Amino acid sequence: MSDLLDWVDSRTGYRALVRSALYERIPGGARWRYIWGSTLAFALFVQFVTGLALWAAYSANAQGAWESVYYIQNQMLGGWVLRGIHHYTAHVTTVLLALHLMQVIVDGAYRAPREVNFWFGLALLLLVLGMSLTGYLLPWDQKGYWATKVATGIAAMTPLAGPAIQQVLVGGAEYGHHTLTRFFALHAGVIPGLIVLLLVGHIYLFRRHGVTPKNPERPDGWFWPEQVLRDSVASLAVMATVLFLVFWTGGAELGAPADPTEPYSAARPEWYFMFLFQWLKYFPAAWEVVGAHLIPGAVLAVVALMPFIARWRLGHRFNVGFTLALVMGIAALTSIAYAEDATDEGFAVAQERADRDAERVRTLAASPDGIPVGGALALLRSDALTQGPRLFAANCSQCHRVDGHDGLGGIPEDPPAAADLAGFGSREWLSGLFDADRVGSDEYFGATAHARGRMVRFVQRGVPRFDDEQRQQLQKVLWAVSSQARLPRQAIADSVDAAAIAEGFELMQSEPIDCTRCHVFRGFTTEDPEDVAPDLTGWGSTEWIMGMIHDPADPSYYGDDNDEMPSFGVDEILTEEQRQLIAEWLRQEWYEG
Amino acid sequence: MTEVPTTSPDGRPRRSFLAALGAVAVGGLAAFAPVAAAVVSVFDPLRKRSADRDFVRVTRLSVLPADGRPRKFTITDDLVDGWTTYQDSPIGAVYLRREGDSVQALNVVCPHAGCFVNIAPSGEGFACPCHKSQFALDGSVSDPSSPAPRGLDSLNVEVRDDGGVYVRFQNFRTGQKDKTPLV
Incomplete structure (x- = not known):
C-alpha cells in the first residue's frame, strides 16, 4: 500500500499538495470567527451536488420545466428533500454572504495587500445573486415567471444597450423555450463556471495573505485539524438550519405553471431582493434608471473602493458607517415592503388565488389522465373549477x-x-x-x-x-x-x-x-x-x-x-x-x- | 519530491488526533444529507416499472395475407413518459403473420441489441440491419452465425369474434438467452 502511494506521489506530488492545503499556519490560532468563508464554500459544495442531481431530472423547455419539477417534487423518491435543500441552501448562502462581507469590512480585512481578494469576493457575491435570479425562473411557475419578467425588464432599462441585453437574455422578443434554455445555461454552466474560477482565485489569494489576525499575541495554530474542526461544526449548523427549513416548510414551493395570459398580482421576488422591489416603487418612470442602475451601481462602486477609502484617516470608520447605513436601509426597505403587503387586501386575495391554483394543478396532474402533451397549463385552462x-x-x-x-x-x-x-x-x-x-x-x-x-x-x-x-x-x-x-x-x-x-x-x-x-x-x-x-x-x-x-x-x-x-x-x-x-x-x- | 510531515506540526499529537477525527466525522455528517438526497434521486429510475398492458386491438384478421407473409403494424395505447401522459399514442410495432385462422405476433425489436428488425429483401424471413442477425418467418434464428442470443420475441395474440386481432404488447430484455419481459 505504502509502495503504491509512494508511486502515485512520485508521479503526481499529491502529498505536497495535501500538506500545503492542510498544514497552513494560522497566526493567533484557529478561531470561530474565521468560519464564514468555509461555510460559504460548504454551501457552494451543497449547491453543486444537489444541483447536478436536479439537473439529471430537469427539462428546460416551456412545456416540460414545470412538469419536470412537479415530477421531482412529487414522484421522485426524496425529490422534494433534494429540491428543498437546493432551495433553502440558496437562501442561507445569501445570509452567509452578507455576514462574510460585513465581517471583512468591519475587521478591515480589505486593506492592503488584500484589495484584489476583496474584489474577488465582491464579484463572487454578485455571481451568487445571479444564481438566485436565474434559478428562480427555472421551475417556470407563475411566481418565477412574473418576477423574472420584472428582472429582465429592469435589465432592459440599461442605458443604450438595454433592449439588446434583454433580448439576448430572454432568447428572443418573447418569453418561452429559449428563455429557459438560456437561463439554464447561465444557472448550470456559465455562472457556476465563473464561481469556480473566482473561488480558486479567492482561496489562492487568501492563502497568500493569510487570515487577518484579531489578536496576534496568541500562539499560532494550524488549519488542519483545529480550524477544519470549527469549520465542520459550522457547516453542520448550516445544514441543520437548511434541513429544518426544508422539513418545516414541507420543501420548496411550486406555484401554478407560468401563464402569460393569467394576471398574477402575487408576483414578488425572493425575500432578499424585496428591498430592491420596494426601492423601485419610489422612482417615477423617467427616473427608473436612476433607481435601478445608477444608485445601486454607485453603492457597489463605493464598496469596491473601500480598500482605498480606508487609507484616509477616517476612511475605515466611513466604510463601517456606510456598511451599517446600507444594512439598515436594506432592512428598512424590506420591512416596509412586507408591511405594505400585509395590509394590502388585493395582495392577500392574489396570494390565496395563487395557492389555490398551485394546489389545484397538483390535484389535476395526479389524476389518472396525467399531464397532457401540451403541459400542465392546459390542465388549469380546461378546468371548470378554476x-x-x-x-x-x-x-x-x-x-x-x-x-x-x-x-x-x-x-x-x-x-x-x-x-x-x-x-x-x-x-x-x-x-x-x-x-x-x-x-x-x-x-x-x-x-x-x-x-x-x-x-x-x-x-x-x-x-x-x-x-x-x-x-x-x-x-x-x-x-x-x-x-x-x-x-x-x-x-x-x-x-x-x-x-x-x-x-x-x-x-x-x-x-x-x-x-x-x-x-x-x-x-x-x-x-x-x-x-x-x-x-x-x-x-x-x-x-x-x-x-x-x-x-x-x-x-x-x-x-x-x-x-x-x-x-x-x-x-x-x-x-x-x-x-x-x-x-x-x-x-x-x-x-x- | 517534497518532505512529508510524519507528526503533527504543533507537537501535540493526541489532541490533534481527536480534532482530526472530529473534523472528519462532523464534516461528513454535514455533507451527508445533500449527498444522500442527490444519490437517492439519481438512482430513482430503478424504482420505475414498465407499463403492464392489456390486449389492444391492432387490426382485422381479414387484412392479413393468407400466405403467411408478415406485415408490420403500429401498436397504439396510452403512454406515460416521465411526467407526460400521451393518450392513444404509438408505443411500439409488431409483425403480424397469419397462418390459417391463427396469427403470430413478433416484436420488431432485435433481441440482440435492440435494433429495429426488417423483413428480409427475399421476404422469406427477417434481417437485423445492425449486426446482421437472420431470423426465419416464425422468428427463430435462421443463420447460426447470427449474434442474436434468441429468436424474435413473440407476443400474446387473440383473434376475437369481432374479427379483430388483439395483441398484448411487451418489450423484453435484450442481449440474453432468456426472454424476460421488461418490468
Missing part, C-alpha cells in the same frame, strides 16, 4: 350571483338583477323557483322583467292553492325536469326515483301544472311555438346552459321576451370552450381528486 368562477365573475356577476357572491367570493356593490344560479339544475333550485315566497325575490325573477310574467304569477297565485295530491304531482314534475340535467351529484337520487320521474314527465303536459301551456317540451306546446317560454327539453344539461349563454334571445329560450341577458356566443364575448366551462362549473362537474 376557470368557471373567473368567467362567471367577469361576465355573469353584473346580474347573476352564486350563493349571493360573484363566483370568486366577492360581493358586488349593485344588487343582483337576475337569478342566483347556485345549484342550477338541481331539485333544490327548482323547488325554490316554485316557492311562492321566493320566486319573486332577488334570488329568482324578482329583479327581472319576468317578475311580472306568467311563470311568477302561476307560482304565486296558482301553486299555493294546490291540494296535497297536486303538491305531490308538482314534486314529481320538478324531479322530472331536474333529472334532464343529469347532474353527477344527483345521479343516485335520479335513478332511485326513476318511476316518479317517468310519472312527472306525463304530468308536465296536463292540468293543473301543465308546463306545455307556455313552454315547449319535446317539441310540444299548446301555445304559439313562436311566442313561448324557454324550451324545457334537456333543461339544466350542459348543452342547455351553453345554449342559453350562447343566445338567450333564441326562440328556443326567451326569444323576444329576453330581458337584459347578452348573447355571449352570438356576440362573440365568450368562446364555446368558455361557455362550456361556465356550464360545467354551475353544474359542479369537475375532477375531484
Whole structure:
C-alpha cells in the first residue's frame, strides 16, 4: 500500500499538495470567527451536488420545466428533500454572504495587500445573486415567471444597450423555450463556471495573505485539524438550519405553471431582493434608471473602493458607517415592503388565488389522465373549477350571483338583477323557483322583467292553492325536469326515483301544472311555438346552459321576451370552450381528486 | 519530491488526533444529507416499472395475407413518459403473420441489441440491419452465425369474434438467452 502511494506521489506530488492545503499556519490560532468563508464554500459544495442531481431530472423547455419539477417534487423518491435543500441552501448562502462581507469590512480585512481578494469576493457575491435570479425562473411557475419578467425588464432599462441585453437574455422578443434554455445555461454552466474560477482565485489569494489576525499575541495554530474542526461544526449548523427549513416548510414551493395570459398580482421576488422591489416603487418612470442602475451601481462602486477609502484617516470608520447605513436601509426597505403587503387586501386575495391554483394543478396532474402533451397549463385552462368562477365573475356577476357572491367570493356593490344560479339544475333550485315566497325575490325573477310574467304569477297565485295530491304531482314534475340535467351529484337520487320521474314527465303536459301551456317540451306546446317560454327539453344539461349563454334571445329560450341577458356566443364575448366551462362549473362537474 | 510531515506540526499529537477525527466525522455528517438526497434521486429510475398492458386491438384478421407473409403494424395505447401522459399514442410495432385462422405476433425489436428488425429483401424471413442477425418467418434464428442470443420475441395474440386481432404488447430484455419481459 505504502509502495503504491509512494508511486502515485512520485508521479503526481499529491502529498505536497495535501500538506500545503492542510498544514497552513494560522497566526493567533484557529478561531470561530474565521468560519464564514468555509461555510460559504460548504454551501457552494451543497449547491453543486444537489444541483447536478436536479439537473439529471430537469427539462428546460416551456412545456416540460414545470412538469419536470412537479415530477421531482412529487414522484421522485426524496425529490422534494433534494429540491428543498437546493432551495433553502440558496437562501442561507445569501445570509452567509452578507455576514462574510460585513465581517471583512468591519475587521478591515480589505486593506492592503488584500484589495484584489476583496474584489474577488465582491464579484463572487454578485455571481451568487445571479444564481438566485436565474434559478428562480427555472421551475417556470407563475411566481418565477412574473418576477423574472420584472428582472429582465429592469435589465432592459440599461442605458443604450438595454433592449439588446434583454433580448439576448430572454432568447428572443418573447418569453418561452429559449428563455429557459438560456437561463439554464447561465444557472448550470456559465455562472457556476465563473464561481469556480473566482473561488480558486479567492482561496489562492487568501492563502497568500493569510487570515487577518484579531489578536496576534496568541500562539499560532494550524488549519488542519483545529480550524477544519470549527469549520465542520459550522457547516453542520448550516445544514441543520437548511434541513429544518426544508422539513418545516414541507420543501420548496411550486406555484401554478407560468401563464402569460393569467394576471398574477402575487408576483414578488425572493425575500432578499424585496428591498430592491420596494426601492423601485419610489422612482417615477423617467427616473427608473436612476433607481435601478445608477444608485445601486454607485453603492457597489463605493464598496469596491473601500480598500482605498480606508487609507484616509477616517476612511475605515466611513466604510463601517456606510456598511451599517446600507444594512439598515436594506432592512428598512424590506420591512416596509412586507408591511405594505400585509395590509394590502388585493395582495392577500392574489396570494390565496395563487395557492389555490398551485394546489389545484397538483390535484389535476395526479389524476389518472396525467399531464397532457401540451403541459400542465392546459390542465388549469380546461378546468371548470378554476376557470368557471373567473368567467362567471367577469361576465355573469353584473346580474347573476352564486350563493349571493360573484363566483370568486366577492360581493358586488349593485344588487343582483337576475337569478342566483347556485345549484342550477338541481331539485333544490327548482323547488325554490316554485316557492311562492321566493320566486319573486332577488334570488329568482324578482329583479327581472319576468317578475311580472306568467311563470311568477302561476307560482304565486296558482301553486299555493294546490291540494296535497297536486303538491305531490308538482314534486314529481320538478324531479322530472331536474333529472334532464343529469347532474353527477344527483345521479343516485335520479335513478332511485326513476318511476316518479317517468310519472312527472306525463304530468308536465296536463292540468293543473301543465308546463306545455307556455313552454315547449319535446317539441310540444299548446301555445304559439313562436311566442313561448324557454324550451324545457334537456333543461339544466350542459348543452342547455351553453345554449342559453350562447343566445338567450333564441326562440328556443326567451326569444323576444329576453330581458337584459347578452348573447355571449352570438356576440362573440365568450368562446364555446368558455361557455362550456361556465356550464360545467354551475353544474359542479369537475375532477375531484 | 517534497518532505512529508510524519507528526503533527504543533507537537501535540493526541489532541490533534481527536480534532482530526472530529473534523472528519462532523464534516461528513454535514455533507451527508445533500449527498444522500442527490444519490437517492439519481438512482430513482430503478424504482420505475414498465407499463403492464392489456390486449389492444391492432387490426382485422381479414387484412392479413393468407400466405403467411408478415406485415408490420403500429401498436397504439396510452403512454406515460416521465411526467407526460400521451393518450392513444404509438408505443411500439409488431409483425403480424397469419397462418390459417391463427396469427403470430413478433416484436420488431432485435433481441440482440435492440435494433429495429426488417423483413428480409427475399421476404422469406427477417434481417437485423445492425449486426446482421437472420431470423426465419416464425422468428427463430435462421443463420447460426447470427449474434442474436434468441429468436424474435413473440407476443400474446387473440383473434376475437369481432374479427379483430388483439395483441398484448411487451418489450423484453435484450442481449440474453432468456426472454424476460421488461418490468
